[in-house]
Amino acid sequence: MKAIILAGGSGTRLYPVTIPTNKHFLPIYNKPMIYYPLSLVMLLGIRDVLFIVNPEDINDFKKLFKDGSHLGMNIQYQIQEKPNGLAEGLILAEDFIRNDNICYMLGDNVFFGHDLVKIMADAKNEIEENGGAYVFGYYVKDPERFGIVEFDEHGNVKSIEEKPEKPKSNYAVVGMYFYDNKAVEIAKKVKPSDRGELEITSVNEEYLKKGKLKVKLLGRGFAWFDAGTHDSFLEAGEFVATIEKKTGLMIGCIEEIAYNNGWITKEQLLNLAKPLKKTDYGRYLTELAKEL
Template sequence: MKGLLLCAGRGSRLRPLTFSRPKHLLPVMNKPVLFYGIESMVRAGIADIAVVVPPGYRKSFDEALRGGAPWNIKITLVEQPEPLGLADAVRVAEDYVGGDDFLLYLGDNVIDGPLSPLIERFRLERLEGLVSVSPVDRPEQFGVVQLDGDRLVRVVEKPKHPPSNLAINGVYLFRASIFRAIAGLRPSARGEYELTDAIQKLVEDGRQVGVFRSPYWWKDTGQPKDLILCNQHFLRRLEGLRVKGDIDARSNVTSPVVVGENTVIIDSVIRGPVVIGRGCRIENSYIGPYTAIADHAVVRGSEVENSIVMEHAVLDNVPTRIDESLIGADARVIGQSQPPKRARLWVGDHSQMHLPR
């Protein structure tokens, strides 16, 4: 079985962060969102994976994936020339898939659970397709399934009047028959080729399409608040104190905390769960719970919690506590006064912010 990850979306809801990198490479606990999907596939025994990408970001994905490292697997990049919907993104990978079965995973989704039960059911029941679903509060924002008992009878994309609260959560399994269903599609009212229409075509043709009611935690990381929630979820799993850098005697560190190589912590308070990458400098600062600080960032005379600080960012004497925020790569947030005022920031890559004294 092959793996297929779709990463061709624009990421418009995450601008300005996505002006300089694809949303699938934004970090959760200092690891690109895309890596969570790849690692789930690898754990399920899939070692041949294609990633569908937009042409303008091919270099970014190529650099991030580095030929399959660190998983020692084969990764192929496939370009989707135009953002014409999920079904079109699958279609452009037809030559890669060939006649093989494949597991499809939306690259901006994170599902915290094993994929093996889905693969086993797909094979044992000899299904033509399988969709993983989760109950949601606002199904009109997703592709939604309608069931007759456990039998899939209808699937519809972002319906005004949802037939159920069961949303497709970004994981599917298909045989090659899905490409014939896609070939007969017409664009939807949104001007896109909808994968839900192709699945409905399989159902109408009498093909066996199963539904897996997922018990797993799931998050679509399409908005800043979702990245922060996802970061919280995985930081809750941290245990213990793992320090490869240097922490001076004046600092107070409460685990669980991870500190990377060549990172220096001086006269600061660190309250876990916190992850701090390599080559960082934390000085006279407070790093509160649920914060991930990426490699080579600097935090000086500032307070930050419940946030994601990306690589090479600088927080320098910020006069308010930074909370529930995304600080982009190479961003500089600079101030001169003391906390405790609270700021909520979505600061894009390479930007600067100078706060009043």
């Protein structure tokens, strides 16, 4: 399985902060926002990652992640000329995906919870064994802002609708999707919505029509932040800060995950820590190398 992280867009909901910079570089507490979805991909053991980015931001992404070899990964980049919708990312990634299945992440979503990685691994395994699409739902108070899934009395998915005026439930589909290789061809057939975008919900709807869409609800014990608004951005940062201060462990530390995965050596970890030695982040990496 390969991973695609959508990190383009104009970040208008965070204006004026995002006028001079891409929102995915903004700090969620002590690390860039984009580290959080990347860290989850890494925790799944996925080494091949494609970032879909704006033309003006590609050099900054390359400065941050290079080709990924320092993390034992293969990181590539694909330009999205304009924000034409989430489903367009699947089309742009066609050459990268080839014959693989897909973990598709939104770059501004932050997740945390007990057994989160196991739940994601279950979704990954389901797609690799049986195909189809596997997405996650989360209860929200403002369902008109999201893609919303409706269930029948037996818990089966009845419908899925993008930003409905009259929502049929309060369960939003979050920015983490698992697809088989058919997703690219499905995305190519999606027609622009009334908003003029290729909606990822349309891809999910097609899988639903084929009886190949699974939705797992993330209940209490899970935190999800769509960090593309000022309030949720602040909430995500405060949440990460609280967890890290209480536990002494970092969330979304990509160097730590690469080391724990055996993708880099102790010497490589220490080299990555050196430029950061005056920061808590750098000291954390150094102590990690000493402990293990």
